[in-house]
Amino acid sequence: MNINLADSAFMLICTAFVFLMTPGLAFFYGGxxxxxxxxxxxxxxxxxxxxxxxxxxxxxxxxSFGENIGGIxxxxxxxxxxxxxxxxxxxxxxxxxxxxxxxFQMMFAIITPALITGSLVDRIKFSxxxxxxGIWSVFVYYPLAHMVWGDGGIIKNLGALDFxxxxxxxxxxxxxxxxxxxxxxPRKGYGKMKYNxxxxxxxxxxxxxxxxxxFGFNAGSALSSGELAVHAFLTTNTSAAxxxxxxxxxxxxxxxxxxxxxxxxxxxxxxxxxxxxxGFVPVxxxxxxxxxGSPICFFFMNYIKPKFNYDDAxxxxxxxxxxxxxxxxxxxxxxxxxxxxxxxxxxxxxxEFKLFEAQIISIIITIAxxxxxxxxxxxxxxxxxxxxxxxxxEFDGLDISQHSEIAYPSFTGLD
Numbered sequence: 001m002n003i004n005l006a007d008s009a010f011m012l013i014c015t016a017f018v019f020l021m022t023p024g025l026a027f028f029y030g031g032x033x034x035x036x037x038x039x040x041x042x043x044x045x046x047x048x049x050x051x052x053x054x055x056x057x058x059x060x061x062x063x064s065f066g067e068n069i070g071g072i073x074x075x076x077x078x079x080x081x082x083x084x085x086x087x088x089x090x091x092x093x094x095x096x097x098x099x100x101x102x103x104f105q106m107m108f109a110i111i112t113p114a115l116i117t118g119s120l121v122d123r124i125k126f127s128x129x130x131x132x133x134g135i136w137s138v139f140v141y142y143p144l145a146h147m148v149w150g151d152g153g154i155i156k157n158l159g160a161l162d163f164x165x166x167x168x169x170x171x172x173x174x175x176x177x178x179x180x181x182x183x184x185x186p187r188k189g190y191g192k193m194k195y196n197x198x199x200x201x202x203x204x205x206x207x208x209x210x211x212x213x214x215f216g217f218n219a220g221s222a223l224s225s226g227e228l229a230v231h232a233f234l235t236t237n238t239s240a241a242x243x244x245x246x247x248x249x250x251x252x253x254x255x256x257x258x259x260x261x262x263x264x265x266x267x268x269x270x271x272x273x274x275x276x277x278x279g280f281v282p283v284x285x286x287x288x289x290x291x292x293g294s295p296i297c298f299f300f301m302n303y304i305k306p307k308f309n310y311d312d313a314x315x316x317x318x319x320x321x322x323x324x325x326x327x328x329x330x331x332x333x334x335x336x337x338x339x340x341x342x343x344x345x346x347x348x349x350x351x352e353f354k355l356f357e358a359q360i361i362s363i364i365i366t367i368a369x370x371x372x373x374x375x376x377x378x379x380x381x382x383x384x385x386x387x388x389x390x391x392x393x394e395f396d397g398l399d400i401s402q403h404s405e406i407a408y409p410s411f412t413g414l415d
Contacts, residue, residue, distance in 0.1 A: 014217075029042070040403060065146065095223070125385075144172055159358045190311045207267060242289075248262065
């Protein structure tokens, strides 16, 4: 097996792109909270770059892509990156160094738990979040990554498809965020006061970095610089564009004017929705996937969430959970085998049902595994630590109570 230098260079760039998504997410989330919580919100994403990186090298890659154990989790053969070197791993990528594949996958392990934090802002202790992210990574993300992408994984063996993380990243984080925010309880004053974004330009900056990084996220999942990467790049951009335009239309009809916050949200939903099928569906399908994703997520955010009154602060479930579920379903509808030989069957519109069935089963497994595991983790943690900040700490803001810092020291107004 020979290393392809062009593919390796491409994958190094994509790896850096995906890393940039987590600081981008920090800005995206940070701009949406109140002034007194921006530093805590940014920190809640950024610290994971450290924790998840170390965990991945020590144990995460092995549990995700090591020798199969029961179709659920990987073995311990790559602990500490032992045996992960310059030679390719023929099971996963025979054209790039094994260590490069492992590093690329590490970036997914960083951003996935960071997504969950958007459900919990304004009220979770930083120390408890640190513990939760570490435990969740080990007991939820690594096994799920193995089930979907690992050799012998039970979801992979179903024939279900997840090109770049619809189930592994988005459904898992969305469902986990939903479960965690319900257990944690709402913010003080939730339902009685508005929580307006304090810096929408920050939200825009974060979304722009996410869109940019998503090209590495999806195109890089082709694991080469060939035509499949180009195809995934284009479907990614097209779905984001369609999702953006669709949300703008919804706001124009419903409110009279599109907002920048809504426009950004629509673009992110388009990106989420295309992620599982970016390398499997035709380009025209990416328009449909993005355009339909926005109204589905809009409905959940604006009608289902108020009906059940759960405080998913930054709509992680409404955007990533629901968008990921729709994307996985759409992959079962629009997949075309001629685009990617990894697909065993065509999608529903081509007259085949097997892939659609496999996608539905994979969604159910992901929801159940992530939801039940998160419930258990939070409940066990509550036996030993205080997860939530006190009422006075919440009132003062988590920047002060958790980090002894102020983002805007010259600001003297109410928040």
